Amino acid sequence: MREFRSRKxxxxxxxxxxxxxxxxxxxxxxxxxxxxxxxxxVAIYNGAGVMxxxxxxxxxxxxxxxASVADVTAAQIIDDTLHDYDILVIPGGxxxxxxxxxxxxxxxKVRDFIAQGGSYFGICGGATFGxxxxxxxxxxxxxxxxxxxxxxxxTMNLNQSSTGPDLSELPANFTTMYYGSQYFTPQYGASxxxxxxxxxxxxxxxxxxxxxxxxxxxxxxxxxxxxxGDRDGTAFYDYLNDPDSxxxxxxxxxxxxxxxxxxxxxGPTTTPTTNTTTTFTPDLPLVAIASTGxxxxxxxxxxxxxxxxx
Numbered sequence: 001m002r003e004f005r006s007r008k009x010x011x012x013x014x015x016x017x018x019x020x021x022x023x024x025x026x027x028x029x030x031x032x033x034x035x036x037x038x039x040x041x042v043a044i045y046n047g048a049g050v051m052x053x054x055x056x057x058x059x060x061x062x063x064x065x066x067a068s069v070a071d072v073t074a075a076q077i078i079d080d081t082l083h084d085y086d087i088l089v090i091p092g093g094x095x096x097x098x099x100x101x102x103x104x105x106x107x108x109k110v111r112d113f114i115a116q117g118g119s120y121f122g123i124c125g126g127a128t129f130g131x132x133x134x135x136x137x138x139x140x141x142x143x144x145x146x147x148x149x150x151x152x153x154x155t156m157n158l159n160q161s162s163t164g165p166d167l168s169e170l171p172a173n174f175t176t177m178y179y180g181s182q183y184f185t186p187q188y189g190a191s192x193x194x195x196x197x198x199x200x201x202x203x204x205x206x207x208x209x210x211x212x213x214x215x216x217x218x219x220x221x222x223x224x225x226x227x228x229g230d231r232d233g234t235a236f237y238d239y240l241n242d243p244d245s246x247x248x249x250x251x252x253x254x255x256x257x258x259x260x261x262x263x264x265x266x267g268p269t270t271t272p273t274t275n276t277t278t279t280f281t282p283d284l285p286l287v288a289i290a291s292t293g294x295x296x297x298x299x300x301x302x303x304x305x306x307x308x309x310x
Contacts, residue, residue, distance in 0.1 A: 036065050036066040036067075036251065037062065037065040037066055037067035037251070037254060037255070037258070038066045038067075039068075040065075040067045040068065040086045040087065040254075040258055041067070041068045041070075041084065041085045041086050041087075042062045042067045042068065042069045042070070042085065042086065042087045042089060043070055043071075043072040043081070043082060043084075043085040043087070043088050043089065044058055044059055044062070044069060044070070044071055044072070044089040044091065045071075045072060045073075045074075045077075045088065045089065045090045045091065045098070045126070046071035046072065046073060047073055047074045047097075047098060047101050047102075048074075048094075048097050048098075048100075048101045049093045049094035049095075049096075049097025049098050049101070049125070050090075050091050050092075050093040050098070051091055051092045051093045051124075051125075053225075053234040053236035054091035054092035054093065054123060054124070054222065054224060054225075054236075055071075055091040056232070056233045056234050057224040057225050057226070057232040057233060057234050057236070058089055058091050058123065058224045059071075059233070060231060060232050060233040061224050061232065061247055061250065062089070062254075064231070064247060065247075065251050065254060067087075067254075070085075072085075072088075074101045074102050074103075074106050077102065077106050077109050077110065078102070078103075078105050078106045078109055080109065082109060082110070082113040082118060083113070085118070086118065086119060086258060087118070087119040087120075087121055087254065087257060087258070088110060088113060088114075088118060088119070088120055088121065089121040089122075089123075089126070090120070090121070090122045090123070090125070090126030090127075090129055090130065091123055091124075091125075091126055091224075092123045092124035092125050092126060092179070092222060093124070093125040093126070094125055095125040095126070095128040095129035095132065095133060098125065098126075098129050098133075099129060099133045107133065107134060110134060111134055111136075111211075113214070114136065114211045114212070114214035114215075114216065115211060115212035115213060115214055116212075116213055116214065117213040117214050117261045117262050118214045118261065119214055119215045119216070119217075119254075119257035119258060119261055120134075120136055120211070120214065120215070120216045120217070121217050121254065121257065122216075122217070122218045122219070123219050123222060123223075123224060124179060124181070124219070124220060124221070124222055126218075127141075127182075127218035127219055127220050128141055128182065128220070130216060130218050131184065131218055136209070136211045136216045136218075137184070137186075137190070137192060137207060137209050137211075137216055137218060138186065138187045138189065138190035138192070139184040139185055139186050139187060139190060139192060139207065140184070140185045140187065141182045141183070141184055141185075141220070142182055142183055142185060142203075143180070143181075143182055144178070144181050144182060144183050144198055144200065144201060144203065144205070144220075146178060146181070146198065146200045146201075148178075150179065150180045151177065151178065151179050151180075151237055151240075152177075152178050152240070153175045153176070153177065153178065153227070153240050153241065153242045154175065154176060154177075154178035154181070154198060154199070154200065154221060155173055155174075155175050155198075155199040155200075156173060156174055156175070156176060156196040156197065156198055156199060156205060156206070156221070157172065157173045157196060157197050157198075157199055157202075158170055158171065158172055158173060158174065158195070158196050158249070159193075159194045159195055159196060159197070160172060162193050162194070162195065163193060164193030164195075164208045164209075164256055164260070165193070165195065165208060165252050165253045165255070165256035166252065166256070167195070167249070167252060170248065170249055170252070173199065174196075174244045174246060174249070175242050175243075175244050176221050176222065176223045176225075176242065176244070176246055177221055177222040177223070177225050177227065177237065177240065177242065178221050178222075179221065179222055181198075181205060181220040181221045182205075182220045183197075183198060183201065183203035183204055183205050183220065184203070184204045184205070184207050184218065184220075185203070185204075186204075186207075190209075191209060191210065192204075192207050192208070192209045193207060193208040193209060194206075194207055195207055195208055195217070195219075195249075195253065196249075205219065205220050205221050206218070206219040206220070206221070206223075208253060208256065208257070210260065210261075213261060213262055214261045215256070215257040215258075215260050215261045216257075217253050217254075217257055223246035223247075223249065223250055224246075224247075224250070225237065226245055226247075227239075227240040227241075227242040228240075228241070228242055228243050229245070
């Protein structure tokens with residue numbers, strides 16, 4: 001009788017483990033943590049008014065993040081090319097020229113892309129275009145008027161307690177290129193994450209926010225340039241004394257853009273999913289362990305069953 005109870009208890013124990021292994025959720029694409037942008041498709045706008053040096057630096061930066069990068073034109077955006085990408089990048093340049101070239105149809109395509117789960121990454125003129133012409137962030141932009149040359153190195157303070165991108169492990173301040181930069185003033189009811197503020201006036205120069213199902217990052221200064229290095233592929237104002245690199249900060253922001261956006265599912269499924277054009281790889285070791293463990297437990301259960309019924 002005692003032997004029967006021991007066998008019964010062992011069987012219950014093994015079956016419980018089997019249930020936990022087979023039915024416990026494996027981390028999904030949305031839950032998994034990612035070290036870079038592998039699998040992410042980035043479209044960088046290459047149109048009239050775009051600063052070529054900014055476009056080149058951004059291309060080099062996103063390639064450093066292991067993203068797949070391609071240029072897109074206004075005609076391609078109007079032709080719905082953005083549906084093939086996860087992030088649209090508008091480099092520094094003339095926001096008025098960009099708006100004119102895209103026209104109302106192109107601007108609507110960009111807004112629709114973001115509203116449906118895409119991400120927008122705007123630098124300088126690209127940030128002004130996103131805030132003022134596309135109205136992606138409920139903010140007013142104003143000149144900083146920081147003393148010095150129109151192009152110089154400015155000090156910014158990082159929002160280490162950001163409730164958007166996790167910036168807690170990054171340095172509290174950094175220097176970056178100021179180019180006649182502006183700051184953002186969120187309007188009443190705006191839900192905006194302050195990424196960094198100017199040390200000069202404590203106003204936000206970098207922000208992030210949601211736009212319907214998509215996400216937005218806007219930076220008036222130019223953190224894409226590596227003034228003291230050549231990995232950005234350009235010598236634009238390399239004589240500036242800026243030993244810092246903001247690429248790790250922009251990687252953190254870019255990962256948040258992808259992970260915080262989602263695309264409405266197509267078909268009978270009604271639960272929102274993460275950006276479906278992103279091909280992040282889940283934590284494969286956990287999947288393998290779960291599968292292998294399940295097979296082993298099944299074999300154990302079968303062996304116990306046979307022994308008990310001899």
